[in-house]
Amino acid sequence: MYQLHIEPKVSETDALGHINNTVMPVWFEAARTPLFRIFNPELDFDNWHMVVVGLALDYRRQTYYGRPAEVRGWVASIGKSSIKLAEHLYQDGELCVVNEAVYVNFDHETQRSRPISDAQREALQQHLKEDS
Amino acid sequence: MYQLHIEPKVSETDALGHINNTVMPVWFEAARTPLFRIFNPELDFDNWHMVVVGLALDYRRQTYYGRPAEVRGWVASIGKSSIKLAEHLYQDGELCVVNEAVYVNFDHETQRSRPISDAQREALQQHLKEDS
Amino acid sequence: MYQLHIEPKVSETDALGHINNTVMPVWFEAARTPLFRIFNPELDFDNWHMVVVGLALDYRRQTYYGRPAEVRGWVASIGKSSIKLAEHLYQDGELCVVNEAVYVNFDHETQRSRPISDAQREALQQHLKEDS
Amino acid sequence: MYQLHIEPKVSETDALGHINNTVMPVWFEAARTPLFRIFNPELDFDNWHMVVVGLALDYRRQTYYGRPAEVRGWVASIGKSSIKLAEHLYQDGELCVVNEAVYVNFDHETQRSRPISDAQREALQQHLKEDS
Numbered sequence: 101m102y103q104l105h106i107e108p109k110v111s112e113t114d115a116l117g118h119i120n121n122t123v124m125p126v127w128f129e130a131a132r133t134p135l136f137r138i139f140n141p142e143l144d145f146d147n148w149h150m151v152v153v154g155l156a157l158d159y160r161r162q163t164y165y166g167r168p169a170e171v172r173g174w175v176a177s178i179g180k181s182s183i184k185l186a187e188h189l190y191q192d193g194e195l196c197v198v199n200e201a202v203y204v205n206f207d208h209e210t211q212r213s214r215p216i217s218d219a220q221r222e223a224l225q226q227h228l229k230e231d232s
Numbered sequence: 233m234y235q236l237h238i239e240p241k242v243s244e245t246d247a248l249g250h251i252n253n254t255v256m257p258v259w260f261e262a263a264r265t266p267l268f269r270i271f272n273p274e275l276d277f278d279n280w281h282m283v284v285v286g287l288a289l290d291y292r293r294q295t296y297y298g299r300p301a302e303v304r305g306w307v308a309s310i311g312k313s314s315i316k317l318a319e320h321l322y323q324d325g326e327l328c329v330v331n332e333a334v335y336v337n338f339d340h341e342t343q344r345s346r347p348i349s350d351a352q353r354e355a356l357q358q359h360l361k362e363d364s
Numbered sequence: 365m366y367q368l369h370i371e372p373k374v375s376e377t378d379a380l381g382h383i384n385n386t387v388m389p390v391w392f393e394a395a396r397t398p399l400f401r402i403f404n405p406e407l408d409f410d411n412w413h414m415v416v417v418g419l420a421l422d423y424r425r426q427t428y429y430g431r432p433a434e435v436r437g438w439v440a441s442i443g444k445s446s447i448k449l450a451e452h453l454y455q456d457g458e459l460c461v462v463n464e465a466v467y468v469n470f471d472h473e474t475q476r477s478r479p480i481s482d483a484q485r486e487a488l489q490q491h492l493k494e495d496s
Numbered sequence: 497m498y499q500l501h502i503e504p505k506v507s508e509t510d511a512l513g514h515i516n517n518t519v520m521p522v523w524f525e526a527a528r529t530p531l532f533r534i535f536n537p538e539l540d541f542d543n544w545h546m547v548v549v550g551l552a553l554d555y556r557r558q559t560y561y562g563r564p565a566e567v568r569g570w571v572a573s574i575g576k577s578s579i580k581l582a583e584h585l586y587q588d589g590e591l592c593v594v595n596e597a598v599y600v601n602f603d604h605e606t607q608r609s610r611p612i613s614d615a616q617r618e619a620l621q622q623h624l625k626e627d628s
Binding site: 379380385386389390393409412416417418419420421422423424 | 511512517518521522525541544547548549550551552553554555
Binding site: 115116121122125126129145148152153154155156157158159 | 247248253254257258261277280284285286287288289290291
């Protein structure tokens with residue numbers, strides 16, 4: 101599991117009094133740094149390979165300023181050159197947003213996807229959701 | 233169809249040289265003002281009813297700073313109290329991102345969804361995608 | 365002193381490879397929650413009094429993704445109904461951005477500023493920069 | 497004068513019901529594309545030279561969603577290798593925010609500022625505020 105503790109910001113609220121829905125993709129992406137390091141240990145942008153191809157957000161509860169929130173994420177499945185992520189946003193012990201993200205291991209030079217290596221696969225498996 | 237012309241901003245790029253993926257929900261939401269007006273002609277936040285419950289983004293091409301982009305959106309279907317939207321982001325004549333959004337007509341006082349009125353339904357139908 | 369630990373996000377970088385300059389006001393505002401609580405312990409938006417009237421940002425060094433950063437802020441001076449804040453952004457032990465912010469204690473009902481109370485003044489003084 | 501028409505977004509409001517103060521640096525930066533082109537006609541990030549070194553924002557009135565706004569900017573002065581910009585944000589015919597920005601013509605290879613050329617100076621002078 102990868103996790104990110106979040107302190108919501110005033111600038112992330114909107115005039116309806118909650119955190120605006122466009123902020124959740126920002127929080128989920130921020131939580132993925134441990135995954136980005138698997139493909140790019142130095143987090144060097146000239147050597148970046150993880151490219152998002154899909155997001156599916158399911159908003160279940162409003163989220164608020166003034167109380168901590170938390171992203172919890174898992175690798176849901178590992179394909180030949182892509183991975184699927186399952187991500188939850190919690191606040192006050194309640195599940196507020198569920199996200200599913202798909203990333204491709206992309207080679208910017210050839211402009212094509214490239215296979216996930218065995219070492220990468222092993223590191224990703226540390227983030228698989230355990231059955232229990 | 234609802235439309236929004238967009239001039240991408242430097243602050244919307246990321247270090248990979250493209251518009252960051254978290255910007256697209258912002259652009260799509262910005263294009264929905266004509267729909268928000270159907271449920272709330274004065275765009276008054278004390279009388280707001282459209283609440284997002286789902287987004288599904290399919291990223292097909294990178295988007296760039298320095299060239300105009302455009303959102304084109306349609307009402308895909310109208311339920312009893314919810315609507316489904318189909319949205320496209322174009323740049324340089326190419327389809328870059330496809331989004332599907334679901335909104336509920338929500339009553340903040342009762343904290344429950346409420347039926348879409350006939351007048352609202354008629355206004356929404358102006359944005360239906362024509363078969364052709 | 366008020367402080368905020370920051371993990372820069374990919375979405376906060378821009379295509380020049382650094383954190384975009386428009387992000388710093390976001391980080392500095394986020395660090396002010398302890399001050400906001402002095403005027404509004406419940407952080408209730410219906411009872412909000414701190415309104416920004418000025419920011420002056422001095423950008424000295426680039427800031428980067430992949431390394432923690434930190435805001436350190438102080439109350440620089442306390443007037444009859446306004447306060448001046450001095451804020452620093454550090455990364456890798458280097459001072460990257462200096463900010464000066466001015467806030468007014470504002471009463472939204474009367475639409476006028478209102479005096480800072482003795483209790484508020486005392487709480488603000490805990491954040492004064494010590495001479496040394 | 498450089499200008500930018502703005503349609504404020506829901507995501508740019510905050511829970512106090514106005515456009516959040518951190519949005520104004522984003523709008524002002526977006527309006528500077530004509531200046532960026534003077535130093536970099538192709539807006540190519542590998543050949544970017546305009547680096548912000550200071551912003552000074554003076555917030556005079558609240559700004560709102562649902563009504564157009566406009567940035568109007570001028571080159572206030574042109575130094576050997578830097579320029580000072582004066583920028584105004586208007587909404588409903590009222591001056592809402594005044595900004596002063598300082599940019600340096602920077603050479604990323606040598607990591608030093610470099611002189612503004614005669615051709616650049618002439619182009620910048622088209623944006624000088626006329627006395628009248």
